[in-house]
Every structure is written in structure tokens, then in C-alpha cells.
Amino acid sequence: MLLTMTKKSAKAPAKKPAASAKAAPKKGAVAAESNKVAKTQLVELVADRTGLTKKQSEEAVSTMLESIVGALREGKSVGMPGLGTLSVKQTAARTGVRPGTSEKIQIPAGKKVAFKVASTLKGNL
Template sequence: MAGKAGAKKTKTKADLIDSVASSAGLKKKDAKAAVDAFLTKVEEALKGGSKVQLTGFGTFEVRSRKARTGVKPGTTTKIKIPASKYPAFKPGKALKETVKK
């Protein structure tokens, strides 16, 4: 949507709910319930160690970072950074092609 005259560069959750309601012919409260349910289910799947793969759109997954040694900013003090997990999204081929246009 970037590049279109008058298009917002950042879409909020409220914007998404409005778009879903309009596109699907739903009431706003029903669209909000659907969006919230989708987000909750993605969170639950990731928390449980599963991936969420939406063919053509992309895959939500949890990735791991190894423990490592870093340097405290502004000093030369070395610190231990513990291993961690973080959510990630890998776009699917169809989404990549859509964005390129």
C-alpha cells in the first residue's frame, strides 16, 4: 500500500478489524472476535512449540538464539547473554510476489 496516494504506511489492529468486517460483510464485533481468535491460536501454537503455516502467505515459528558473550554498550565489560527464543515470520512465495508488484 506504500506508494499509493493517501495510503497509511502503518495498519493497526483496528484497521485490520475494519477491513475484515468490510470485506467479509461482518459486524465489527464479529470481525474483532475472528481476528482476536486467530491471533490467540497463533500465539498458543507458538507457545506449544508448533509452527503455523498458511500456504502462500507464510509461516509463523519460534526460533532460538544461542547463549553468547557480548560487550556492555559504552564499556569494554563483557557480559553473558543467555539463550533465548523469539517469534519469527517467514513469508510465503505468493506473499513475496504480491509485495514485489
């Protein structure tokens, strides 16, 4: 007996993705494959390396971040030795294209935060 397969029967049924693969990690859980270091992880690192309590470390990290944001809002650059420099740059007004409609729109001038990596860090990566 000779069996022939048509295109329709040769196609395998679509597999449903596993529910656990899409599930988001629980709050407070550290994802093993994540490349991002969260603020809570920074607080824990500071606490471990300095001997401060987690509450003191959280205050120190929060104060540092608030100071950096405050300096940037004032238009100052923030240099972090061994890491790099954060600075505020002006962007020019320009003409853009709205996706989907291809309508030309005018984008106003604004500001953006730029980061320049320190040469010591760049060389060690």
C-alpha cells in the same frame, strides 16, 4: 561602503520545528503516512469484506491472533498460505558487549520468533 561578514553573522538562526509536525495523531485517527496496519484497521477490513459486524469481526481477528500466539508458545509453527510461516527458533548462549562501558557480558540461550515469507508473496512484492 564595503560590508564584510564574519562567520558569526553569516550563520542563520536555528529554526524551531513546527509544533504540528511533532504532534502525535489523536487516538483512533489514521495517520496518512503510516506504513503500519493496526488491529482496528484489520477489524474494519474484515467487517467490510465479510459483511460481519465490527464486533463479530473484532472477535474473529482476536481469536485468530490468540490462536497464533498460543501455537507459538507451544513451540509449533504456524503456516499462513499466501503470507508465510511463523516458527519458534532457539538462540544459543553467547558473549555480548554492554554499550557504553564495553564490559563483556554473557547472554543466555533463549527463543525467538522467525518469519519466512511465502514464495508467492515474495514474487508479488
